[in-house]
Amino acid sequence: DCVVYWMRMEDMRIRDNRALALASAQAQRNGVPLLVLFVLSPQDYIAHDRSARRIDFTLRNLRCIKWNASHVFGNIEYEVDELRRDIAMCEIAQEYGKLACIFVHDKCIVPPGDVRTKEGRGYTVYSPFLRVWAPVLEKASSHHLDEAPLPKPNNASVRKHEAFRNLFNAEVPGEVEGFKLDSDEQDRISTFWPAGEDAAHQATRASQHGAVDPLSKGATEADPTKKSRLGKYKDARDRMDADTTSRLSPYLAAGVISARACVREALRASGKKKLDVSRDTGVGRWIQELAWRDFYTHIVALFPRVSMGRPFQEKYADVRWETNPDHLQAWKDGRTGVPIVDAAMRQARTMGWMHNRARMIAAMYLVKDLMIDWRLGEKYFMETLIDGDLASNNGGWQWSASTGVDPAPYFRIFNPYTQSQKADPGGEYIRHFVPELSKVRGSVNHKEARERAIYRYKNIGAK
Numbered sequence: 247d248c249v250v251y252w253m254r255m256e257d258m259r260i261r262d263n264r265a266l267a268l269a270s271a272q273a274q275r276n277g278v279p280l281l282v283l284f285v286l287s288p289q290d291y292i293a294h295d296r297s298a299r300r301i302d303f304t305l306r307n308l309r310c311i312k313w314n315a316s317h318v319f320g321n322i323e324y325e326v327d328e329l330r331r332d333i334a335m336c337e338i339a340q341e342y343g344k345l346a347c348i349f350v351h352d353k354c355i356v357p358p359g360d361v362r363t364k365e366g367r368g369y370t371v372y373s374p375f376l377r378v379w380a381p382v383l384e385k386a387s388s389h390h391l392d393e394a395p396l397p398k399p400n401n402a403s404v405r406k407h408e409a410f411r412n413l414f415n416a417e418v419p420g421e422v423e424g425f426k427l428d429s430d431e432q433d434r435i436s437t438f439w440p441a442g443e444d445a446a447h448q449a450t451r452a453s454q455h456g457a458v459d460p461l462s463k464g465a466t467e468a469d470p471t472k473k474s475r476l477g478k479y480k481d482a483r484d485r486m487d488a489d490t491t492s493r494l495s496p497y498l499a500a501g502v503i504s505a506r507a508c509v510r511e512a513l514r515a516s517g518k519k520k521l522d523v524s525r526d527t528g529v530g531r532w533i534q535e536l537a538w539r540d541f542y543t544h545i546v547a548l549f550p551r552v553s554m555g556r557p558f559q560e561k562y563a564d565v566r567w568e569t570n571p572d573h574l575q576a577w578k579d580g581r582t583g584v585p586i587v588d589a590a591m592r593q594a595r596t597m598g599w600m601h602n603r604a605r606m607i608a609a610m611y612l613v614k615d616l617m618i619d620w621r622l623g624e625k626y627f628m629e630t631l632i633d634g635d636l637a638s639n640n641g642g643w644q645w646s647a648s649t650g651v652d653p654a655p656y657f658r659i660f661n662p663y664t665q666s667q668k669a670d671p672g673g674e675y676i677r678h679f680v681p682e683l684s685k686v687r688g689s690v691n692h693k694e695a696r697e698r699a700i701y702r703y704k705n706i707g708a709k
């Protein structure tokens with residue numbers, strides 16, 4: 247007899263993990279060991295365009311998890327294939343008779359289904375979503391921010407079942423076939439993104455207390471004489487030439503830290519007793535970003551077509567795209583000749599991560615200037631980034647392609663040069679990632695490309 251906690255790729259932690267806490271309590275009640283199941287599934291990773299960096303990060307995080315502790319409990323994954331898998335699992339368990347499957351909400355701060363219009367529908371525009379999301383979260387009875395208790399050690403059963411004791415340490419393979427990183431890349435990526443819950447909590451503290459750091463110098467310790475990075479977030483977050491954002495997305499995407507913990511820590515760090523989602527404070531603006539993460543996850547849960555390669559706005563299913571492998575490859579390689587786009591794409595390749603504004607500029611350039619199908623860009627980001635998350639990535643791409651919920655209107659097209667002046671006024675970011683390109687002008691005429699994009703979105707189906 248045992249109780250199974252089924253750890254998913256988005257759940258790589260022991261602290262504040264709801265399904266694990268439930269599984270542990272059940273194992274205690276039954277006096278049986280807790281078995282932790284993690285399924286490595288290369289076929290799934292291929293189907294979902296997972297990056298080798300993300301798979302390697304998963305394995306590194308698995309190795310960091312040490313167990314003192316010894317039904318099937320799991321946190322819900324909202325993508326359509328994953329939901330089908332869990333339903334199939336529940337059906338098998340039912341046929342089997344003795345096994346109970348319990349899947350719980352954990353990924354979002356407020357779970358899908360809890361933020362609804364008066365008519366009971368989900369929101370497809372962010373601002374009204376946020377206006378309901380915040381009070382739902384604040385309601386004392388909601389418990390959405392409560393920390394899930396740590397699993398309890400169950401030494402007697404662990405001793406009896408020695409095989410479970412170091413399950414992870416003993417059995418995490420060095421690599422997954424088809425997702426191997428060479429050793430240089432592995433060293434570089436693990437320096438940027440050390441694995442483990444302690445690293446995630448340290449990064450959280452550094453982002454909330456530390457100062458704004460120069461590019462790639464790493465987080466600094468708290469300096470009480472300076473305004474913290476969180477305090478400056480409202481004004482500084484769009485600057486690409488310094489380390490102005492939390493850089494927590496790899497940890498959030500892999501669940502190495504819970505989004506609840508991020509909100510709790512941010513409120514604590516800013517001395518707030520009440521939830522703050524105001525546009526006018528650093529902490530409020532930061533929590534708003536976490537609400538975007540919830541918003542896009544709710545969209546995936548409520549509108550499965552977005553995780554099946556369909557535009558949210560079906561009327562844009564037939565925009566005429568260019569088929570130009572050379573342009574696509576130049577974009578991926580950071581060789582378009584537009585310095586800010588190339589710096590953004592090289593940041594992706596070097597770090598496995600990009601600043602949010604860099605993602606928006608690079609995505610908008612692919613879709614509107616090169617007129618290349620947004621799904622090819624979505625796939626490339628998933629294959630390259632360490633924080634690849636279907637909901638946020640799809641949401642960001644459909645925003646840029648003007649096909650999504652609450653998107654950039656198709657006629658509001660970023661001018662990469664103006665964006666560059668605002669986000670990187672001294673050219674530090676460009677010099678850092680593409681020193682040789684800092685003075686080159688772009689190869690695509692932005693004005694003409696802009697007119698072509700507007701024409702094609704306006705005249706769907708026209709030749």
Ligand code: FAD
Nearest residue numbers: 491492493494495535536539602605634635638639642643
């Ligand atoms: P911070 O500014 O410190 O924000 C804190 C957290 O809030 C982030 O870690 C993230 O979890 C969440 N967040 C912030 N902005 C957004 C947003 N716009 N949408 C959803 N969540 C947000 N984010 C991913 O986590 N994975 C992706 O695969 C991903 N792909 C994207 C693709 C495109 C085209 C675009 C435009 C955005 C994408 N984002 C993605 C959202 C955003 O760019 C990143 O979350 C952010 O840059 C991560 O940096 P940070 O942790 O320093 O963010």
